[in-house]
Each structure stands twice: as structure tokens, then as C-alpha cells.
Amino acid sequence: MLVVFLSIGYLFSDVVGLYNTTSECLGSEVWKIVPRLLDGGIAEIPSKSYNGSTISLCALECQMRPPCQLFRYNSDTSECDLYDGRRFKRTSNFQRNQFYQKMPEYCVTGRDEWFPEYQTCIWIPTQDYPYEEAKRLCESAGKVMLGINNFSQVLDLMALLDTQYIHVYSRRTGTNTYEMDDGTLIPSTLWCPDQPYEDSGCLGVQNDPQNDWCPSPGVDDIICFHTRQFFCV
Numbered sequence: 001m002l003v004v005f006l007s008i009g010y011l012f013s014d015v016v017g018l019y020n021t022t023s024e025c026l027g028s029e030v031w032k033i034v035p036r037l038l039d040g041g042i043a044e045i046p047s048k049s050y051n052g053s054t055i056s057l058c059a060l061e062c063q064m065r066p067p068c069q070l071f072r073y074n075s076d077t078s079e080c081d082l083y084d085g086r087r088f089k090r091t092s093n094f095q096r097n098q099f100y101q102k103m104p105e106y107c108v109t110g111r112d113e114w115f116p117e118y119q120t121c122i123w124i125p126t127q128d129y130p131y132e133e134a135k136r137l138c139e140s141a142g143k144v145m146l147g148i149n150n151f152s153q154v155l156d157l158m159a160l161l162d163t164q165y166i167h168v169y170s171r172r173t174g175t176n177t178y179e180m181d182d183g184t185l186i187p188s189t190l191w192c193p194d195q196p197y198e199d200s201g202c203l204g205v206q207n208d209p210q211n212d213w214c215p216s217p218g219v220d221d222i223i224c225f226h227t228r229q230f231f232c233v
Contacts, residue, residue: 011014012143015144016168023037025213029102030102030103030104030105031054031059031071031101031102031103032100032101032103032107032109032110032114033098033100033109033110033178034070034099034100034101034113034150035111035112035113035124035126035152036090036113036124036126037088037090037097037099037106038097038098038099039093039094039096039097039219040090040091040092040093040094040096040097040099041070041090041091041092041093041094042083042088042089042090042091042099043089043091043095044083044085045052046072046081046082047065047067047068047082047083048061048065048068048081048082049079049080049081049082050079050080050081051077051079051080052078053073053078053079053080054073054078055073055098055100056084057073057080058071058072058073058080058100059071059100061082062082062100062186063078063163065082065084067084067085068082068083068084069083069084069085069086069101069102070083070086070088070099070101071083071099071100072092072097072099072100072101073097073098074094074097074098075094075096075098076095076096077096084166086101086117087160089160089161089162090143092219101113101114102114103121103157104121104166106121107121108121108123108141109185110146111123111141118153120149120233122139122157122202122231122232123143123231123233124157124229124231124232125137125229125230125232128227128228128229129167129227129228129230130224130225130226130227131167131202131204131222131224131225131226132202132224133176133226134167134228135167135169138230138232138233141232143232143233144169144181144212144232144233145167145168145169145231145232145233146151146166146168146169146230146231146232146233147168147169147170147180147181148168148169148170148180148186148190148205148219149180149181149182151217154166154205155205155207155217157231158205158207161229163229164206164207164208165204165205165206165207165228165229165230166173166204166205166229166230166231167202167203167204167222167228167229167230168203168204168205168219168230169181169203170186170203171183172201172203175199176196176197176199178196178203178219178221186203186219190218190219191218191219191220192213192214192218192220193200193214193218195214195218195219195220195221196220196221197220197221198221198222198223199221200221200222200223200224201221201224202221202222202224203219203221203222204220204221204222204228205217205218205220206217206218206220
């Protein structure tokens, strides 16, 4: 007999706090809620849809369909939608929608999202914070702010959120000198033109093609108290 634990959790603030967490035996996978999509909608057309379902049956239907990586359940309407693939963007708000994906057990329920292409549980806080507060928030959860060691990953995650500006981890080692989290200097090819300039100790990535100053994705030193989105890995 195969056993799966369907874990249902809710993030009530941007700290590690969970409530209303339950487990249910269903199959061979761990299904956990995707906090980024809670009470939201996505643009993709489902591969299968069912009415009058339960969360358990919806998970089981997705489990029995190998391409299925995500399912939606609405507790008001008892609707169940199955989705193939991944990389789903939130495009709208929809009360009582809950999306679930297969995750390793070590991903924190109600906080993390699983990215199989990076083999990483990533926390995407729902609020913007100033730079130092963002770093501390990640560290309080046993994680670190996403850096630019893998710049394509940074841009990929920014595209997922449709955001043009984020904080990124760095270590200031001298005047206008910064290292990545592995101790290597940030390559000059990643900087926006004439950067670093402010010598603020806080770095961000911008990807705004309408920006005349830095039309290509790049790193710039930013004003530390400005709030931005960020990722904890």
C-alpha cells in the first residue's frame, strides 16, 4: 500500500508560523500548499477538471496522472483542476483557491515552494522589506537571501513574479567592492553601467528594459532602506 501525506498549512505572517496543519494518507507523494498561489488564480488551462471533489480525491487524481505536477482545489465550490508542467504565474485573486504541488518532506509546509529544476525549497515572502531586514528574515528561517552566483536563476525567479527589482545577497569587502556568497568577486559583466557607485553595502538586481540607464539585466548598489522583493534559499 502506498502512502502520501497531504499537508495543509497557512502562512499567517512572514515569519515561520503555521497553523491548521493536517496530514492524510492518500498515495506515495507529499502534497503541500503553494503559498504564492493561495487565494489566487493562474492563466493556464487545466488538463482535467472535476466538480464535487474533495482535497483527498483531487490529490489522488493528480497522483494517478504522471504529467500532473499541480492541482487546484476550491473549498467553496469543491472544484478540482489538474495541471501538467510547472512554472505557473499568479495572474489573479480568487478566494478559497488552494494550489498544491509535490514537495520533499523537508520543505516547510505553508512557507516553502519546491523548484525541482534547482532541487531547492525556496521561500518567497509575501511582503517587501528593506535590505537588512530581508537578510535577517531569511536567516531567522535558517536560510540566506538569494545571491547572484546563478544569475539565470535570479532572472528566472524574477520573471515568475513579474518583478523588475529585487534584493540579492552580497558581502561588502571594501570601498565599492563586493563578493558573492562563495567568496568570489562579482563579475564586472553583471554590473549595470557605472556601478557600483553608491557604496551603500546593499545590492539589487534590476531587469527593466524600459530603463535607459540599465536596459539589460544587471546588478546595482541600492539605497538600503528602499523595500524590494527577495528570495530565501
